Structure formats: structure tokens, C-alpha cells
Amino acid sequence: MSAQADKSAAFLKKVFRNFYQDNAHMVSPPPQPEAREFGYWSLDRWEMVRHLSFKSAEEVRAEIARVVPLHVYRSAAYYQYPSAPMEEKGWLAADLIFDIDADHLNLPCVSQHTYRICTVHGLLDADAKTCPRCGSAAKEVDWVCDKCLSAARSETRRLVEILVEELGVEEESLMVGFSGNRGYHVVAYSEDYLALDSLARKDLVGYLMCVGLSPALLGLPGRRTGRGRPRLELLPRPVLTEAGWRGRIVRRIYSILQKSDAAKELSKYMNILDEVRAAWSEEPDWTIAPYGFWAILVEMAIGQEALKIDPVVTTDIHRLLRMSGTLNGKTGLLAKKVPLESIEDFDPLTECVVLPRDSRVRVRVAYSPGFRLGGEEFDEILEPRSLELPVFAAAYLIARGLATIESS
Ligand SMILES: [Zn+2]
Ligand SMILES: [Zn+2]
The missing domain is CATH 3.90.920.10 (DNA primase, PRIM domain)
Incomplete structure (x- = not known):
């Protein structure tokens, strides 16, 4: 020194x-x-x-x-x-x-x-x-x-x-x-x-950080896994008050939809965003938008819900x-x-x-x-x-x- x-x-x-x-x-x-x-x-x-x-x-x-x-x-x-x-x-x-x-x-801000x-x-x-x-x-x-x-x-x-x-x-x-x-x-x-x-x-850490979380196992639309896409109308309906992972992801999707700047990843779906937003304010429903739309949103929601613990x-x-x-x-x-x-x-x-x-x-x-x-x-x-x-x-x-x- x-x-x-x-x-x-x-x-x-x-x-x-x-x-x-x-x-x-x-x-x-x-x-x-x-x-x-x-x-x-x-x-x-x-x-x-x-x-x-x-x-x-x-x-x-x-x-x-x-x-x-x-x-x-x-x-x-x-x-x-x-x-x-x-x-x-x-x-x-x-x-x-x-x-x-x-x-x-x-x-x-950290790099700044x-x-x-x-x-x-x-x-x-x-x-x-x-x-x-x-x-x-x-x-x-x-x-x-x-x-x-x-x-x-x-x-x-x-x-x-x-x-x-x-x-x-x-x-x-x-x-x-x-x-x-x-x-x-x-x-x-x-x-x-x-x-x-x-x-x-x-x-426990895996649960909190959503490690290996499979949307399909939770009855959520996710990226294709090779077994083809399940039909949206066959998935359990999204319910905002549900407990556990599924409810949390649905609530996060809801809040992403409410934000006006949510659209970057969803730019391809700009034309339906307002309609989906309005529909989800009434009652959440998968069938009002294409599968790919939800797959992106589910992934965003999981990323945001995953706890950032060490x-x-x-x-x-x-x-x-x-x-x-x-x-x-x-x-x-x-x-x-x-x-x-x-x-x-x-x-x-x-x-x-x-x-x-x-x-x-x-x-x-x-x-x-x-x-x-x-x-x-x-x-x-x-x-x-x-x-x-x-x-x-x-x-x-x-x-x-x-x-x-x-x-x-
Ligand atoms: Zn010097
Ligand atoms: Zn900072």
C-alpha cells in the first residue's frame, strides 16, 4: 500500500x-x-x-x-x-x-x-x-x-x-x-x-429462478418443443388470481400488455395489441391472438418473474x-x-x-x-x-x- x-x-x-x-x-x-x-x-x-x-x-x-x-x-x-x-x-x-x-x-446504469x-x-x-x-x-x-x-x-x-x-x-x-x-x-x-x-x-433456487421452467407443463403457450403446438382453446384459461407459477406468469403478461412500451418484442403484432389489451382488461383469453404472440409474451413474463438471486x-x-x-x-x-x-x-x-x-x-x-x-x-x-x-x-x-x- x-x-x-x-x-x-x-x-x-x-x-x-x-x-x-x-x-x-x-x-x-x-x-x-x-x-x-x-x-x-x-x-x-x-x-x-x-x-x-x-x-x-x-x-x-x-x-x-x-x-x-x-x-x-x-x-x-x-x-x-x-x-x-x-x-x-x-x-x-x-x-x-x-x-x-x-x-x-x-x-x-451499472456500466455507466x-x-x-x-x-x-x-x-x-x-x-x-x-x-x-x-x-x-x-x-x-x-x-x-x-x-x-x-x-x-x-x-x-x-x-x-x-x-x-x-x-x-x-x-x-x-x-x-x-x-x-x-x-x-x-x-x-x-x-x-x-x-x-x-x-x-x-x-429451491431453481424454483425461484425459473430454471428449466416448461410453459407446456404449466398449460401455457410456449415455444414449440417438437411435439407441435397445442391448440389455444384446449389450454386452461388464463386466470389472474391463480396461485403459484401459472398465476404469476399470467399476471405478468397482463402487466406487460398494459405498458405502452411493451411492444418492442411484439412489433410484429402491433396491429392486434390494442385489441388484446382491451380484451384482457375484460377477461383474459388465449384465443384472441395467435400462438406465436403468446409464446413471446410467456417467455418475457418468465424472464421478468425469475428472481435474480445469487x-x-x-x-x-x-x-x-x-x-x-x-x-x-x-x-x-x-x-x-x-x-x-x-x-x-x-x-x-x-x-x-x-x-x-x-x-x-x-x-x-x-x-x-x-x-x-x-x-x-x-x-x-x-x-x-x-x-x-x-x-x-x-x-x-x-x-x-x-x-x-x-x-x-
Ligand atoms: Zn495519473
Ligand atoms: Zn445504478
Whole structure:
């Protein structure tokens, strides 16, 4: 690490330490902490430390306040010997976990806010490998915008809804947590899932992500499979209130039809679109449009209904996930639990700001897009310059790699 980076790491360590000293009670270890593996990213050694175990939640909190890590993780699994090497841990069970990350949602904005910068000379071309002025390697920085955050939030809400309404997961057993950066995790603390092995979890993931979903088996018009097309009038009628996959796809078709810009994939059928839309507002019916029309719509609907979860996280029964109530080292924001009933209104950019607002530090910003954080608006910084920022905003830019500390 360069001297500048060292100073910035020391700054983060100082503000993180102050936070944990005053707020250790916010650190929220999972149930049965004595059976969990813990891990963290060490700011001193700049490496991951794993296979830690503690006797109680209090011990976990004390260790975090003592070590002041950049990131803190805990296992979804319960082990007999959590601190043993992986093959000797004695796996007992694991909570069912899901991960939703804005990066997996195919959002068009993501490529627009992946920046390449030179820490000295600022923003570089999007494809630059080195800085043309000093030759140093370009540093890639991922940003997260409001669109990313609200897309991740609504995907999370959809996941919770499907878990509860279709899979019968008890609402009280679910814990939703914002990661402190650009995603959410959902944990089902339910005995029903503890013993599921990796394969069973994979099946669940397949259901949620519509892997191998066959429209024909659901009585929906789909692309031809070689056995010829079933006649539309022989298919079960589309019913908006139906439960499960079929109902969800029918409802999604309905909402695609309502949107005026639905037509790109359906351009060939422009002439009948209004008629179909009007008919479906009265009563959904397959027979009013050709088979090929519905095959396209069913495919679009499945694509939109498939949940964008990270399959690896759910199927890996030894997974570590970020611990709630700890700071995310990529942002300085709190990884925070979100009550189920308020997911829709949850605004991480205000509610997860926990670092000081009233003291300011001088930073050198290489580049920064305009952003809002902690109820304040910050202007875009196009050219590298030095300025004073409140600690929470300075930590945000430093942790993301867009700024370095000048004084503190
Ligand atoms: Zn440069
Ligand atoms: Zn975005």
C-alpha cells in the first residue's frame, strides 16, 4: 500500500473504532453464536481471518470493538467445532439464506457508473488500462446509484413475498438485512430448512429462478418443443388470481400488455395489441391472438418473474455472510436489519449513515459523481481537488476508493 492509502486505512480504522466503541450494542450476531464460524477482513494485516468462534454474542461484540475490522462475517451454518478447519468442523445445520445484489439485476446504469480512475489525475476513459499522464495502473471503482438500490430493494420484497406466499415460509422466521453497499440478504431462521443439503437448496433456487421452467407443463403457450403446438382453446384459461407459477406468469403478461412500451418484442403484432389489451382488461383469453404472440409474451413474463438471486450463496452450506450491525468497509454504511413491513420505504442512504455528521475532515477527491447521503446532497467533482467533507461522506468516498485523506 502507498503512504496515501496507509493514511486512508488509518482514517477508516479510527472512525470505525470510534463507532464500535460507542455502538457495540448495535452489532447483531446471529442466533446460537456459539455454534457459528466468524471471520473478518483485517485492516492491519489486509487479509481475511476465518475460523473464529466465540462463546456468546457479548464476546463477538467485544472482539469486533477490539480488532476493528473492515468487514465482519458469520456463517449461515451451525457447527460442532466452529473454529476447526473446514473438514473437521462437524457441520450440523445451516439457515436458508438468499443474496440479492444490484450487480446481478442487469441494470443499464451499472456500466455507466463503473469508473476508472488514477488517484492522482482523476477520471480516465472507461476502457483505460493506465493513466495517460503518469502511466500508473487504472483503478476500477464501482459506484451504486439510487436506481441500483431501489431495484435491489424491490427484488428483495418480491423474494420475501414469494417465500411467504408460495413456499409457506413463516414471516416471523425471516430476517432481511441491507448489506451496507448494494444488496440485501434474506435469512430464514426456520427449523424446516436447517437440515437441507446443498442439492435440496439448489432445487429451491431453481424454483425461484425459473430454471428449466416448461410453459407446456404449466398449460401455457410456449415455444414449440417438437411435439407441435397445442391448440389455444384446449389450454386452461388464463386466470389472474391463480396461485403459484401459472398465476404469476399470467399476471405478468397482463402487466406487460398494459405498458405502452411493451411492444418492442411484439412489433410484429402491433396491429392486434390494442385489441388484446382491451380484451384482457375484460377477461383474459388465449384465443384472441395467435400462438406465436403468446409464446413471446410467456417467455418475457418468465424472464421478468425469475428472481435474480445469487444461486451460489444459497447452495453453499458453508457460506459466510456479512453480519448485521457492522460497518461495510466499502462504504462506511451500516449493514442493517430491515423490518419486513418497511422494506418498501427503506432508504439505506439515510438510514444506514451512522458515522459522524458534525465533524469534518479534509480529503483529496480524485473524482466523484454527484450523490446524496445522510440527507445531504454532494456535487459531482470532475477534476481532482482537495475539500472538507463531513466524516460520513469522507469515509464513503475513501472506502469506495475515490478519495484519500489529507488530514484528520
Ligand atoms: Zn495519473
Ligand atoms: Zn445504478
